[in-house]
Amino acid sequence: MLHTMSQEQILLSAIKCVKEQKREELQKIVAELQPYDIATLYITLPDKHRLKFLGMLQPKQVAILLQELDPPMQIDILHKLGVQQSSNIMDLMENDDLADLLNQLSAGKIEEFLAAMRTEESNSVKDLMRYPPDTAGGIMTNRYVWIRQTYAVRVAVDKLKLFAEIAENIYYLYVLDEDKKLVGVVSYRDLIMADATDKIEDIMFTRVISVPVDMDQEKVAQVIQQYDFIAVPVVDGQHRLVGIVTVDDVLDVIIEEANEDIAKLSASGKTIDWNTRPFTAALRRLPWLILLLGLGVLTGSILSGFEDTLTQVVALTYFMPMIAGMTGNTGTQSLVVVVRGMASSGKNLKSAIRLIFRELGVGLIIGIVCGALITIVASIWQADPMLGLVVGSTLFATLVIGTVAGTVIPLLLYYFKVDPAVASGPLITTLNDIFSLTVYFSIASLFISHLM
């Protein structure tokens, strides 16, 4: 029945159940819902019904709900439930999600919750919280199922059944030796295909691809994407298994990293989304804007050095925005190619040098085309071929150099271990402003006698 109901109808039924305290009917609805749908239901539920709704869920369901929500709503639920009840729920959460949640809280609060949790669970989550959040250790879960290579398939399946609850989202079994070292992997599919009496060591895959616990999360995402894995094992320095990273966490990482690149390229600073408050959003943007303001004043002071030229040929002013804009744009285009190329796969020195020469070629082609076009347009418009040549040759020079600079600068940053995306679009644009206008007025000053 439920699978024919719309989101709206489910919400109305749920509200009805909450109001009339019909716990069993609510359970019938929730049992059929996916975690994401439970979260959607909770978010659309009016606040006054939420506490009662939580009370009518099973603890495991509240744990699943918590895992799906954003930090502000998670913390709201912890407040609603109080420490003791929250800790009981935390015992049932996935450890990686719980670690993320706890990391949002103050040190005192963390202590309080951990103390109220079951020792086994709190130790396990404390282990996870030791790792920096944007490394393999920070996004892994330490709930996995491991087996010995000497097991028969039947024994492995029995162990799996025993751990059914925690193995919910896991698609491989990991084979460890006596030192907890990772020696093989077996998929659910392998288990189904095998005979019950087969030995694990005969069906396991031994060339296991694993990632070190301190690997950057972006690199981990690359490994999973390149190999089309559902999960990848995480090992410590002694090649001992310490956790696994699953593809659903990696999906979130990839989206997060793409948004970060975009935010940096547009110099938005820290990510701003639709729900960020005006004051916070303004505060995140202001540092960049004030930097650009300073650079803008610098541009102005350089321009003021050409006061004589500007006074004598006012028409030069008309082409300033065009030259600065075009140079800035072409630099940004090159920058984006470098940044995204770096993000999607590690590139080596050889391909970087080839890229620089490619961009030089691109710069020459677009420089010749755009330079020739503007020479003609400016010559006719201002009835001054000399002015046209000054504008055209300037544009040619700045497009070529802007394209190459937009490639070389981020590459250099990359090799000096600075994230090239911080050489953000607007920053490169402003630097290009300064550079291109200097070239423009230098050329113009050289030919000033012919221009008057």
Place this chain on the structure above:
Amino acid sequence: MLHTMSQEQILLSAIKCVKEQKREELQKIVAELQPYDIATLYITLPDKHRLKFLGMLQPKQVAILLQELDPPMQIDILHKLGVQQSSNIMDLMENDDLADLLNQLSAGKIEEFLAAMRTEESNSVKDLMRYPPDTAGGIMTNRYVWIRQTYAVRVAVDKLKLFAEIAENIYYLYVLDEDKKLVGVVSYRDLIMADATDKIEDIMFTRVISVPVDMDQEKVAQVIQQYDFIAVPVVDGQHRLVGIVTVDDVLDVIIEEANEDIAKLSASGKTIDWNTRPFTAALRRLPWLILLLGLGVLTGSILSGFEDTLTQVVALTYFMPMIAGMTGNTGTQSLVVVVRGMASSGKNLKSAIRLIFRELGVGLIIGIVCGALITIVASIWQADPMLGLVVGSTLFATLVIGTVAGTVIPLLLYYFKVDPAVASGPLITTLNDIFSLTVYFSIASLFISHLM
């Protein structure tokens, strides 16, 4: 032994095997490699060894290799192998990868390959090629395992074993009724947990989340991401199962879409990567650059309307790049928030209106801060408080309007079903140039008598 060898050593061993025609030794190496590693090996192999290398692989291994490579290298292999041998390989490829490969070729070539393939396989891939590439149908595979709800678990497992080869990357079994309608789903894990005599209808999950075959690939990616699925079933208008989309394909979609957004925001036109040829890359950039060139000339002609003002107060020129740059930047920042917000989840009218007011607030805050700053700087620098006020009030006005325009324009485009990312950064920047300079010189012209 192999799992201790480096990439380099594997390459050298492979070359040795190829040179000495040691097929069996090569097979030992390749059998232990992941598809991605086989592709990396092939790419690093010198071209002169490649044909021989291909000849020493099993057809299934060549099929796996083909699936991993980029179109130019795929097509190169088809040329190397010839139509007949290529078609035999194609019979063994995943149908969704094959459809993508064939879509790169001319209609004549496609016919030729399909005719040489096994009828069953060619029909199956022809089915897939009917769907637009960026929809659920375009990224799905039609190789899945389906069962009846009346089956016992034992029967389902037997069927699974039978289809082991094609079920390689699939983690769910789909339950169909007599009309091929999707009525349930069972995971490998459910099969392992169940008893051999259990009925499928008793263990299957009935509230199946599926996507329609014509759903946009970005939406499909959202569904898989939100629900943390490994795969999602694709159904036609009659709710009949026609294929499945797996998470590894979705990973590629998310990366592709993020790159597209970035390319549009930087007005790079079609995506340019590190391997695009100079001429092609230039050709893809030029249309945008020429458009911007035209807009730049338009800006110039508006400026020329203020010739008198410019001649009388040259110092006004010094602040032009700063005002235009700041306005352009703040507009782009707002644009990015809208575009990424739209991409990551469908937003409704109510939250859009709230966003506009948020951005108005942001614009006011940054306008007041930056406007006040530049008033002070300009007043002191040029020893002219009146000039400072003109520059400061201009910056205030353009920052507020630029911020709001950078939000409203993409929102409007979105509601008129135009992709807001095409209102690209540079385009908004140039429009802001025109707008901000007009405001600047209009204000300046009003106060010209006080400025001289």
